[in-house]
Amino acid sequence: MKSSDLFARAKALMPGGVSSPVRAIKPYPFYVERAAGSHLTTVDGADLIDCCLGYGPLILGHAHPDVREAIERQLEKGWLYGTPTPLELDLAGMITGDHPGVDMVRFVSSGSEATMAAIRLARGYTGKQDIVKVEGGFHGAHDAVLVKAGSGATTLGVPDSAGVLADLVAHTRQVPYNDPEALETLLAENDDVAAFILEPIMGNIGPILPDDGYLADVREITAAHDVLLILDEVITGYRVGIGGAEVLYGIKPDLATFGKIIGGGLPIGAFGGRREIMELVAPAGPVYQAGTFSGNPASLAAGYAALRYLHEHPEVYRRLDEATRAIGEVAADAGRGTFVRMGSLFKHFFRSEPPRDYREVKECDTEAFSRFWKAMLEAGVFLPPSQFETNFLSAAHTESDINQITDAYGSCLFA
Ligand code: PLP
Incomplete structure (x- = not known):
């Protein structure tokens, strides 16, 4: 069956026909038959270079042999026990070893x-009620953070969701990204803030990069006001390097949240941080948190294999950095909009200057982006279908893939 027919059926079975809003590409999304390395094959027979990569987890590309082998080995032994497994120690040891600010996960x-639990933990630890997030920052689809959220919420123009209690989000305060003064002012006026949560590099309306010194300022200001700093490394964790943004920018959070890459492409999340805070999590302490699928053995096996590969092949990060640099040079020569990149994260913004925050990113010409996106798809390159989502590269992208992406950029920016 073709994508158009599948979507027509899907709309009767699932709201909007999809399992997550960003997938609702107009007039209908393409359906994937299979994926390998850097390529997707659609049910309509198209072969696409994938720069979406499941929205970030697949830094090694699709069906990487090491990850597949680890999953297969685990499947032979069963995939859900409801008991602890030795795999938890492997992955927990890896994550705590790579992140100086994370003693326990x-x-x-x-x-x-992960972000929902980290926020609860911050409130439990500090005894304070409010949280501060960044305008346009996305931390998942739970109530406390669905306020001026990025990702699908920005694309759909509904940053505040129906069904979220006004009383609850009254406790979620906002500051612009890259504005340490706004954070200082807010924290000086409000002594009931438990935590400041931010994506160190804004990934769900970006990438938007931190100004020099911004993250260090954030660390200093939060510490001075006894406010916990939660670094949301769900995208940046193992994406910008081993140790994520924490190590890249030398910023030690009180709590950090992870997901995506640490599961090697299977569902996962994790939160961690200072031992003294983490010891409050149940059953060690009074902050309740639990889950049937938490520490799922297949996800842990896949994640551990992926992280081990990255440890053994650190050159992956350099290669990916060079690849986005090459794409960026062509994009800059085209003389339209701005190309922003950080390692394997990249994006073309249809705006004359790189955006520094949510307000600026909303000035982008989204119609020009739509034309560019469609032209790229026709040229065989699948980018996330929104001006407000980051593009990703993987270790599986070959030189020929990069050349094809670069050529497509050159011809599609004026679509
Ligand atoms: N935090 C950030 C920075 C994210 O980018 C995302 C998802 O894109 C989340 C949290 C939520 O993660 P998940 O989709 O696994 O619930």
Whole structure:
């Protein structure tokens, strides 16, 4: 069956025909038959270079042999026990070893669960009620953070969801990204803030990069006001390097959240941080958190294999950095909009200057982006279908893939 027919059926079975809003590409999304390395094959027979990569987890590309082997080995032994497994120690040891600010972790099943639990923990630890997030920052689809959220919420123009209690989001305050003064002012006026949660590099309306010194300022300001700093590394974790943004920018959070890459492409999330805070999580302490699928053995096996590969092949990060640099040079020569990149994260913004925050990114010409996106798809390159989502590269992208992406950029920017 073709994508158009599948979508017609799907709309009767699932709201909007999809399992997550960003997938609702107009007039209908393409359906994938299979994926390998850097390529997707659609049910309509198209072969596409994938720069979406499941929205980030697949830094090694699709069906990487090491990850597949680890999953297959685990499947032979069963895939859900409801008991602890030795695999938890492997992955927890890897994550704590790579992140100086993370002494302990708790595994959950998604990035949303991780940020939800980290916020609860911050409130439990500090005894304070409010949280501060960044305008346009996305931390998953749970109530406390669905306020001026990025990702699908920005694309759809509904940053505030129906069904979220006004009383609850009254406790979620906002500051612009890259504006340490706004954070200082807010924290000086409000002594009931438990935590400031931010994506160190804004990934769900970006990438938007931190100004020099911004993250260090954030660390200093939060510490001065006894406010916990939660670094949401769901995208940046193992994406910008081993140790994520924490190590890249030398910023030690109180709590950090992870997802995506640490599961090697299977569902996962984790939150972690200072031992003294983490010891409050149940059953060690009074902050409740639990989940049937938490620490799922297949996800842990896949994640551990992926992270081990990255440890053994650190050149992956350099290669990916060079690849986005090459794409960026062609994009810059085209003389339209701005290309922003950080390692394997990249994006073309249809705006004259790189956006520094949510307000600026909303000035982008989204119609020009739509034409560019469609032209890229026709040229065989699948980019996330929104001006407000980051593009990703993987270790599986070959030189010929990069050349094809670069050529397509050159011809599609004026579509
Ligand atoms: N935090 C960030 C920075 C994210 O990008 C996302 C998802 O894109 C989440 C949290 C939520 O993760 P999940 O979709 O696994 O629930």
